Amino acid sequence: MKEKIIYVCGECGYESSKWLGRCPNCGKWNSFVEEIRGRKKYMEKTAEPTRINEIVIPEIIRIKSGISEFDRVVGNGIVKGSLILIAGEPGVGKSTLLISVGAKISQQGKTVLYVSGEESSSQTKIRAERLSISSDNLYILSTTQIPAIKESINKIQPEILIIDSIQAIYDPEIPTTPGTVTQIRENTNFFMNFSKATNTAVFLVGHITKEGSIAGPKILEHIVDVVLYFEGEPRSNLRILRAIKNRFGSTMEIGVFSMEEDGLKEIPDAGALFLKDYHQNLPGQTIFPAQQGTRTLLVEIQALVAPTYYGIPKRSVIGLDYNRVSLILAVLEKKLHFNFGTHDVYVNAGGGIKIDEPASDLPVSIACVSSLKDVPPLEGSILIGEISLTGEIRPVKLINKRLKEAERLGFKKAIIPKVNSQEITKTSLQIFPVRWLKEAIEVSLPP
Ligand code: TYD
Ligand code: MG
Numbered sequence: 323m324k325e326k327i328i329y330v331c332g333e334c335g336y337e338s339s340k341w342l343g344r345c346p347n348c349g350k351w352n353s354f355v356e357e358i359r360g361r362k363k364y365m366e367k368t369a370e371p372t373r374i375n376e377i378v379i380p381e382i383i384r385i386k387s388g389i390s391e392f393d394r395v396v397g398n399g400i401v402k403g404s405l406i407l408i409a410g411e412p413g414v415g416k417s418t419l420l421i422s423v424g425a426k427i428s429q430q431g432k433t434v435l436y437v438s439g440e441e442s443s444s445q446t447k448i449r450a451e452r453l454s455i456s457s458d459n460l461y462i463l464s465t466t467q468i469p470a471i472k473e474s475i476n477k478i479q480p481e482i483l484i485i486d487s488i489q490a491i492y493d494p495e496i497p498t499t500p501g502t503v504t505q506i507r508e509n510t511n512f513f514m515n516f517s518k519a520t521n522t523a524v525f526l527v528g529h530i531t532k533e534g535s536i537a538g539p540k541i542l543e544h545i546v547d548v549v550l551y552f553e554g555e556p557r558s559n560l561r562i563l564r565a566i567k568n569r570f571g572s573t574m575e576i577g578v579f580s581m582e583e584d585g586l587k588e589i590p591d592a593g594a595l596f597l598k599d600y601h602q603n604l605p606g607q608t609i610f611p612a613q614q615g616t617r618t619l620l621v622e623i624q625a626l627v628a629p630t631y632y633g634i635p636k637r638s639v640i641g642l643d644y645n646r647v648s649l650i651l652a653v654l655e656k657k658l659h660f661n662f663g664t665h666d667v668y669v670n671a672g673g674g675i676k677i678d679e680p681a682s683d684l685p686v687s688i689a690c691v692s693s694l695k696d697v698p699p700l701e702g703s704i705l706i707g708e709i710s711l712t713g714e715i716r717p718v719k720l721i722n723k724r725l726k727e728a729e730r731l732g733f734k735k736a737i738i739p740k741v742n743s744q745e746i747t748k749t750s751l752q753i754f755p756v757r758w759l760k761e762a763i764e765v766s767l768p769p
Pocket of ligand 1: 410411412413414415416417418419449452453581582583584585586
């Protein structure tokens with residue numbers, strides 16, 4: 323095959339024969355990097371057609387680490403032969419998480435190989451000591467080179483392979499520098515083939531930066547089986563693990579951890595975690611029982627509505643969907659004649675959590691109106707409900723789970739969609755079923 327130069331978008335992997343200033347696929351500027359193609363010869367595997375009745379579905383075997391916040395997110399255990407990407411910003415704790423998971427699994431007598439391309443073996447050992455990790459079956463290899471990794475894999479034959487990080491790994495047979503799209507993609511393909519051929523679970527660590535780095539893990543998301551994001555705010559020790567893609571499980575589950583001096587601690591009872599700074603009953607503040615997979619988390623929704631003195635009214639939304647907040651404001655304007663057009667509106671989900679459920683519409687709308695009127699919402703109440711374009715309150719999923727958690731955390735009243743009210747099982751909460759947004763405002767913000 324002849325060598326040829328192509329240009330690849332480092333953000334989304336779009337390929338072009340010419341250099342482009344802006345990617346026509348993802349819209350990113352200055353993301354194209356030069357790649358040389360064709361030198362490496364690939365053996366195409368010959369494939370035979372098989373009768374559908376003769377295809378055997380392999381049994382899915384899952385390995386549990388015992389860290390239940392982790393196991394739940396990967397889909398109740400790590401699937402053998404799967405390729406898992408863990409992406410996150412530098413310093414969030416990816417290495418800490420994976421060495422902990424690797425250690426736990428190795429203590430079950432399974433061989434684990436942890437390849438560190440960024441730290442020396444002694445640096446990894448120092449981290450392990452800080453985490454009080456010791457195991458005879460956990461191997462550390464400090465290298466960036468594919469040939470060295472191949473050699474160790476053959477020698478040790480691990481059941482779990484951890485590559486920290488994929489951006490640091492380099493194959494000298496591929497004629498581009500480390501960290502380029504081609505290197506990352508080809509090396510990921512190598513680990514993919516290895517995991518399938520040997521039924522080994524392989525973890526790849528991928529760094530992402532706030533603005534989405536060149537040759538970032540985005541292009542890998544299509545290749546791997548599972549994509550996990552490890553997130554946290556710099557000033558907080560709270561860490562959230564979430565699945566963005568999972569061929570073997572749900573993408574609804576989250577795992578909650580706290581980064582302590584001596585490692586990551588699980589937070590199994592996270593129900594009230596996002597209420598930590600909750601000061602009861604101030605204008606612009608409502609409580610929403612959010613559902614994240616099987617877990618209910620009570621989250622404070624904060625709104626600040628202030629007059630605009632010049633220019634276009636400002637809208638700022640953190641932790642919620644911007645478009646849904648705009649929609650809610652439009653419904654409040656059009657149907658109920660509230661005047662947000664002359665006001666700046668800021669809406670946050672407290673504690674740095676991200677909410678993407680329409681069920682948060684009602685608490686968002688009440689928080690906005692509460693701030694606009696400067697009236698606190700009904701004391702001790704939670705709010706749940708999706709709002710339609712007509713201003714009707716639509717039903718939500720898992721109403722009983724949400725109510726139960728609110729009850730457990732000491733709330734007294736719940737304003738919920740009328741349609742959901744027949745489903746309610748025993749509760750000590752005082753229930754206010756509402757059909758229209760107008761009713762909800764009358765109940766939660768009495769004049
Ligand atoms: P690290 O796992 O190295 O992050 P990543 O691999 O995602 O870049 O951890 C980063 C930070 O966590 C580092 O600043 C030190 C801190 N840390 C703790 O607070 N406690 C610990 O037990 C460890 C190992 C690290
Ligand atoms: Mg690291």
